[in-house]
Amino acid sequence: MTGIAIIELYVFVLAGFVGYLVITKVPPLLHTPLMSATNAISAISLVGSLVAAGADRNRVSTILGFVAVTAATINVVGGFLITDRMLKMFKREDRPPQVKP
Amino acid sequence: MTPRELFIQATYLAASVLFILGLKSLTRADGARRGMNQAAFGMLLAIVGTLVNHEIVRYDWIIAGLLIGTVIGYPLGLFVPMTAMPQRIAISHMFGALAATLVGIAEYYTSMSHGGVEGPKMAALGFEVVFGALTVSGSFMAFGKLQEFISGRPVTYPGQNVMNIGLFAATLAIFAFLIANPGHPFLFYTMVVLSLTFGFLLVLPIGGADMPVVISLMNSYAGLASAATGFAIGNNVLIIAGALDGASGFILSIIMSKAMNRSFGNILFGAFGSAGGLASTKTATGLTVRPISIEDAAIQLAYAQHVIVVPGYGLAVAQAQHQVRELADLVEKNGGDVKYAIHPVAGRMPGHMNVLLAEANIPYDKLKEMEEINGAFTNADVALVIGANDVVNPAARNDPSSPIYGMPILNVDQAKHVIVMKRSMNTGFAGIENELFYDPKTSMLFGDAKASLTKLVAEVKNV
Numbered sequence: 001m002t003g004i005a006i007i008e009l010y011v012f013v014l015a016g017f018v019g020y021l022v023i024t025k026v027p028p029l030l031h032t033p034l035m036s037a038t039n040a041i042s043a044i045s046l047v048g049s050l051v052a053a054g055a056d057r058n059r060v061s062t063i064l065g066f067v068a069v070t071a072a073t074i075n076v077v078g079g080f081l082i083t084d085r086m087l088k089m090f091k092r093e094d095r096p097p098q099v100k101p
Numbered sequence: 102m103t104p105r106e107l108f109i110q111a112t113y114l115a116a117s118v119l120f121i122l123g124l125k126s127l128t129r130a131d132g133a134r135r136g137m138n139q140a141a142f143g144m145l146l147a148i149v150g151t152l153v154n155h156e157i158v159r160y161d162w163i164i165a166g167l168l169i170g171t172v173i174g175y176p177l178g179l180f181v182p183m184t185a186m187p188q189r190i191a192i193s194h195m196f197g198a199l200a201a202t203l204v205g206i207a208e209y210y211t212s213m214s215h216g217g218v219e220g221p222k223m224a225a226l227g228f229e230v231v232f233g234a235l236t237v238s239g240s241f242m243a244f245g246k247l248q249e250f251i252s253g254r255p256v257t258y259p260g261q262n263v264m265n266i267g268l269f270a271a272t273l274a275i276f277a278f279l280i281a282n283p284g285h286p287f288l289f290y291t292m293v294v295l296s297l298t299f300g301f302l303l304v305l306p307i308g309g310a311d312m313p314v315v316i317s318l319m320n321s322y323a324g325l326a327s328a329a330t331g332f333a334i335g336n337n338v339l340i341i342a343g344a345l346d347g348a349s350g351f352i353l354s355i356i357m358s359k360a361m362n363r364s365f366g367n368i369l370f371g372a373f374g375s376a377g378g379l380a381s382t383k384t385a386t387g388l389t390v391r392p393i394s395i396e397d398a399a400i401q402l403a404y405a406q407h408v409i410v411v412p413g414y415g416l417a418v419a420q421a422q423h424q425v426r427e428l429a430d431l432v433e434k435n436g437g438d439v440k441y442a443i444h445p446v447a448g449r450m451p452g453h454m455n456v457l458l459a460e461a462n463i464p465y466d467k468l469k470e471m472e473e474i475n476g477a478f479t480n481a482d483v484a485l486v487i488g489a490n491d492v493v494n495p496a497a498r499n500d501p502s503s504p505i506y507g508m509p510i511l512n513v514d515q516a517k518h519v520i521v522m523k524r525s526m527n528t529g530f531a532g533i534e535n536e537l538f539y540d541p542k543t544s545m546l547f548g549d550a551k552a553s554l555t556k557l558v559a560e561v562k563n564v
Contacts, residue, residue, distance in 0.1 A: 012340045012344050023124065030127050032450060033452070035317070037123065038324065042346035045201045045327045048339060052204050065166075069170065072170065072196070072197065073170020077178060081178025092131070
C-alpha cells in the first residue's frame with residue numbers, strides 16, 4: 001500500500017467519524033432533509049464524472065462520463081433545491097405563520 | 102504544486118469544510134437553510150475547481166450533461182409533492198450510485214487500455230462498482246414499490262435467501278480474484294452485472310412498510326460508492342462527502358431498524374420484510390369496539406385541555422394534514438393545547454411525517470419525538486390517533502408472544518380518552534390485533550380520515 005492510499009484511508013475514517021458525531025445530533029424532526037442533504041452532498045461524485053467526460057481519453061470514458069455528469073447534476077440541482085424547500089417549511093410557533101398567497 | 106493545482110485543492114478543501122458545516126446546521130431547524138446554502142456554495146466551488154483541471158480538454162459533453170441534468174433536476178427539486186418524498190429520495194440514490202458506477206467503469210476501461218490496473222486501485226474500483234450497481238438496482242426497486250408501479254407486497258419464493266447469498270458470495274469471489282488479477286475485463290463486467298442483479302433481488306422480498314430501512318441503507322451504500330470513487334481517482338473531497346453520506350445512512354438505518362424492532366444483522370442480510378406472514382396470537386373474539394359519532398368526538402375535543410395527535414401513514418395517504426391543522430387551531434382557540442406525537446417510523450422514510458405536518462403550517466416546536474412526548478400521555482385528555490396502528494399497540498409492551506413485542510411505541514393507552522380514526526377494523530401491516538381498540542376508554546371513529554376530520558372541524562365550530 002502506498003503512502004497516499006494510507007492518507008486517503010485516514011481521511012475516510014476521520015470524515016466518517018465527524019459524520020457520526022454530527023449526524024447523531026440531528027433531531028428526528030429533520031431526518032428527511034438530512035437524507036436529501038447528504039444525497040445532494042454525495043453528488044460531489046460529479047467531480048469524478050466531469051474528468052471522465054472531459055479528459056478525451058477514449059469514447060467509452062466520454063460517453064459514460066457524460067451520462068454520469070447528467071445523473072450527478074440531477075442530484076446536485078434537485079437535491080439542494082428540495083432540501084431548501086423542506087427546510088423553508090419548518091417554522092416556530094412564536095413567529096406568525098406566513099400568509100399563503 | 103502549480104498555482105492551478107493549489108487553487109483546485111483549495112476549492113476542494115473549502116467544499117469539504119462547507120459540507121460538514123452544512124450538515125452541522127441541520128442539528129437545529131433555525132439556521133439550517135443558511136447552512137445548506139453554504140454547502141451548495143461549497144459544491145459550486147468544487148465544480149469550478151474541477152473545470153479548470155488541466156486534464157479536462159473538451160467541454161462539449163460536460164456542458165451537455167450539466168444542462169440536461171439541470172433540466173431534469175430542477176423540477177425534481179421544486180415540484181415533487183412532499184407526500185412523494187420517499188420515492189423522490191429513492192430515485193436520487195439511484196442517480197448518485199449510477200454516476201459513481203459509470204465513473205468506475207470508465208476508469209477501469211481507460212486504465213486497462215493504458216497498461217492495466219494496480220491491485221489497490223482495483224480494490225477501490227471494485228467497491229465503487231459493487232456498491233454502486235447494487236444501489237442503482239436496489240433503489241430503482243424501492244422507487245418502483247413506493248411509486249407503486251411494482252407491487253409493494255413482499256415477493257418471496259423458495260430458496261430465495263440461499264440464492265441471494267450465493268449471488269452475493271459469487272460477486273465477492275470475483276472481486277477478490279480481480280484484486281489479485283485485475284487484468285480480466287470480462288470478469289469485471291460480470292461482477293457489475295451480478296451486483297446489479299443482486300440489488301434487484303435484495304429489495305424484491307421487502308414490503309412497502311419496510312421501505313424506511315431500505316431507503317436509509319441505500320443512502321449509505323450510495324455514499325460508500327462515492328467514497329470509493331474518491332479512493333479510485335485519488336480525490337479527498339469525494340472521500341469526505343462519501344464518508345459523511347455513508348455514516349448518515351448507516352445511522353438512520355440503525356434508528357429505523359430499532360424503531361421497527363428488527364435487528365440490524367437481519368437488515369444487512371436482507372432477510373427482512375416477511376413479518377407480514379406472522380399469525381396473530383390474540384384474537385378479537387368476545388371483544389367489542391365502541392364506535393363514536395362525529396358529534397360526540399367534537400364535544401370531547403372542544404372541551405379538552407391537552408390533546409395529543411398521533412399521526413400515522415394513514416393520515417398521509419388520506420392527505421389530511423391541513424384538516425388536522427384546522428382542527429388543532431379550533432382546539433387552541435377554545436383554550437386547549439395540541440401536540441403531535443411522531444413515531445420514528447410514521448411515514449415511509451425517516452422524518453417523513455414531520456415534513457408533511459410542517460408543510461401544513463404546523464409549527465415544528467409542536468412536533469414531539471417519541472421519547473419526549475411519551476411521559477405526557479398520562480396528562481392528555483384526548484389522544485387522537487389518525488391512521489396509525491402498530492406504533493400504538495400496547496402488545497409491544499405487555500405481550501411477549503406478539504411479533505412486535507419490544508418495539509418502542511407511543512403510550513397512547515395511558516391517555517384519559519383515546520379516539521382512533523380508522524378506515525375499518527383491518528389489522529396493521531404486521532397483521533396483529535390491537536388491544537388498544539378494545540380498551541374501554543377508546544372510541545373508534547370509522548371512515549376516511551380526511552372526510553371525518555372535515556366533519557369534525559365543522560362540528561367543533563358549532564359546539
